[in-house]
Amino acid sequence: MADSLSGAVPVFDSHQHLFPDAEAEPSALPIIDSHIHLYPEAELSSLAWYTAASPLAGQRSVDEFRAATGSPANLQGFIFIEADRKNGEAKDWAAPLQExxxxxxxVAGQPRDGEGHAPADAKLCLAIVPWxxxxLGPAELDRYLTAAEAEAGPAAWAKVxxxxxxxxxxxxxxxxxxAFIAGLKLLGRRRFVFDVGVDQHRRGRAQLEEMVDMIDRAHDGVDDEDDKVVFILNHLLKPDLTTISQTxxxxxxxxxxxxxxxxxxQTYMKLSGCFAEMPDSLKAQPAEVIFSALLxxxxxxxxxxxxxxxMFGSDWPVCTVGVGEDAWRKWHKVVDMxxxxxxxSYEDQKMLxxxxxxxAYNIED
Structure with missing residues (x-):
């Protein structure tokens, strides 16, 4: 994919829609939150980023997620994304398998005491994306997949x-x-997607260029389109939203x-994660101001x-840092605007x- 496009940016305008022929139909559209993280109090020490001083320290449960969303009737469920457990440079699988x-x-509706979920919450977990x-390449990756399948059991593995x-x-x-490219090709053959987490804000343009090249290489030589791994790009690739300038x-x-x-x-994008890339002064603003800044x-x-x-995603609970407990609803409003x-159109909104x-995740209705 040649890095060659640099044309003018389409601009939203209050007097002209980007797609002027479409008809927006306000409705309580079904919602799937495509990106949330959950972890119980008893397993905090297994998180690679955890410290007692972290704003995300402490349990993050389904109960808390439901409270953060207000549990609207049209929230169909969420996609459980791994939360960066310790892995010993990919060689220690104990904590990822614990996740x-x-x-x-x-998924089984069998919580341990105090984990913050109930049997009725099982239906909310629509898909799982583990680490x-x-x-390590295809041989070790295949060995890990076997171990993960055994740990998950049939019902949960069907949601991976x-x-x-x-x-x-x-x-x-x-x-x-x-080895990495060969591992991605194995995921494609096994019909698994790959969630991409890169960070332009802190790592610069080089991470974007590497990712474009990575996707090209992962698809190179794969003749069957169905065998090409699907990439789901997280958080707009984390652009720097501290400098609001198109130049x-x-x-x-x-x-x-x-x-x-x-x-x-074979690429999809999550409309998520923007709060973490904004200056604190913008995070504190109403949704309308944030929307205008992000245009x-x-x-x-x-x-x-x-x-x-x-696809809509909240990046809960990360989205709450510097924003507060109303972060999910504030981001929902930004996406709605x-x-x-x-x-x-109504159908396009249903898709988003x-x-x-x-x-993208092959979730059955």
Missing amino acids: VSFARRI APVV KGFRYLLQDKPLGTGLAD DPSFIAWRTAMFTLGKCR PWLAVLIAAFGPSRI TCDLAGL WAGTARR
């Missing part, structure tokens, strides 16, 4: 739709190593990557991917709020 076991208890040692191995904090070149080099690099990645039909990024996202390859001002997640 799989935790997800199994949610996997993709970096993909895997994640964070690249945002790894040395440059990690995602381009032969900033980081914005231009991000925009170019978006249009390049948007050409590949250049939102316009590019809609133009590059379209609603059929964009995006749909409205872009003039998305839930349909895209179902398609």
Whole structure:
């Protein structure tokens, strides 16, 4: 995917929809939150980032998630994303498999005392995306998949739709190593997606360029389209939202990557994670102000991917840091305003709020 597009950015305008022929129909559309993290108090020490001083210290449960959302009737469920458990440079699988076991208890409706979920919550967990040692190559990855399947059991394993191995904090070149690419190809053959976690804000343009190259290599030589691994890009690839300028080099690099990645039909984007990339002063503003500040990024996202390859995600509980307990509802409002001002049709909105997640993760209705 050549890094060659740098045309003018479509701009939302209060007098003209991006798609002027569309008819937006306000409705309590079904919602799937495509990106949340859960972890019980008893397993906090297994989290790689955990310290007692962390704003995310303490249990994050289904009960708390339901409270954060207000439990609207149209919230169909969530996708459980791994929370970065310790893994000993991908060679120690005890904590990641412990996380799989935790997800199994949610799906089975069999909580341990104090874990903050109940049997009735089982239906909310629509898909699971555990960690996997993709970096070790296909032989070790296959061995891990066998261990994870045994840990999950049949019911939870049926909900495992993909895997994640964070690249945002790894040395440059990690995602381009032969073993990593071969691991991605194995996931494709096994019909698992790969959730991509990179960080342009803190690591710069090089992570974007590496990811574009990684996707190209993972698909190179794979003749059967169904065997090509599907990539689900997290959090807009974490652009720098502290400098709100369309002429900033980081914005231009991000925009170019978006249009390049948007050409590949095996890529999807999560409309999520933006609060973590904003200055504290913007986080504290009402949803309307945040929406206005994000317009250049939102316009590019809609133009590059379209609603059929964009999915709503909250990144709960990370979204609460510096925002507060109303973060989920504030982000929901930002996304709702995006749909409205872009003039998305009712069917397009159904895709963005839930349909895209179902398609990308192969979740049955």
